[in-house]
Amino acid sequence: MRIDLHAHSTASDGTDTPAELVRNAAAAGLDVVALTDHDTVGGYAEAIAAAPPGLTLVTGAELSCRLDGIGLHMLAYLFDPAEPELFRERELVRDDRVPRARAMVGKLQDLGVPVTWERVARIAGEGSVGRPHIATALVELGVVATVSDAFTPQWLADGGRAHAQKHELDPFEAIRLVKAAGGVTVLAHPLAFKRGRCVPESAIAELAAAGLDGVEVDHMDHDQATRARLRGLAGELGLLTTGSSDYHGSRKTCRLGEYTTDPEIYGEITRRATGAFPVPGAGGSAHPGV
Secondary structure, three states: OOEEEEEOOOOOOOOOOHHHHHHHHHHOOOOEEEEOOEOOOOOHHHHHHHOOOOOEEEEEEEEEEEEOOEEEEEEEEOOOOOOHHHHHHHHHHHHOHHHHHHHHHHHHHHOOOOOOHHHHHHHHOOOOOOHHHHHHHHHHOOOOOOOHHHOOOOOOOOOOOOOOOOOOEOHHHHHHHHHHOOOEEEEOOOOOHHHOOOOOHHHHHHHHHOOOOEEEEEOOOOOHHHHHHHHHHHHHHOOEEEEOOOEOHHHOOOOOOOOOOOHHHHHHHHHHOOOOOOEEOOOOOOOOOO
16 A cells, blocks of 8 residues: 655645645555645545545644744644534634735845735635745745745744744644544654754653654655654654655645555554544546546
């Protein structure tokens, strides 16, 4: 089995619609793909309806968190999307995205960048607006060469010149909420230092003691030494280890299935989940028009 547990659609900051995402996942030879848009479950219905036979869809989300001033992302899998407490927190985070993005656009304008809110809103479309949409605007304007180049202290990285804060969950509270909704938690790209500051390993140990299920190890922003370090830490803490592409369509260079999760780990994730269950595809073809 080929299992990719971290992918984004236009419901947040990917460039594939949810339907395109599941079709592309099947075409890429995946057996399982997780839809983990930022702080939203808005793509679920379309992805479920379009998932082709042979592909299993795992519903999830990537929750925005902050600990001691450091941003981190919590992957939440197979939770009940209607659970009231978690729903309310997701709404708070999502509602704060627009004023935060507007603030970042204002900071960029103060720095002399001719970016407009209208341009960013056009790029975001119906998705949950975020930094990748602003980064795409910077690429369009020729300010940076790639989306990744915008995530530096000069521009949009945490603490960067054009960065602005938004409402974010305490990760310990995120674990509690996801567990209460029957879900499973995995810390996304925990040592991706190229993105900015990361929480120390002692914090990962505290999160593990609070119920964190796993850590994302095989990821494009982790080199081989970092992956080995994380596997060792996960072994010490009794955490599951996953691998994922963190696919964003054309917005990033990673491909669906570039990194994958061991089937035994996937089986353990589904065993622990009680809020929702993987959805076998029955909706359409892996190849549009067939």
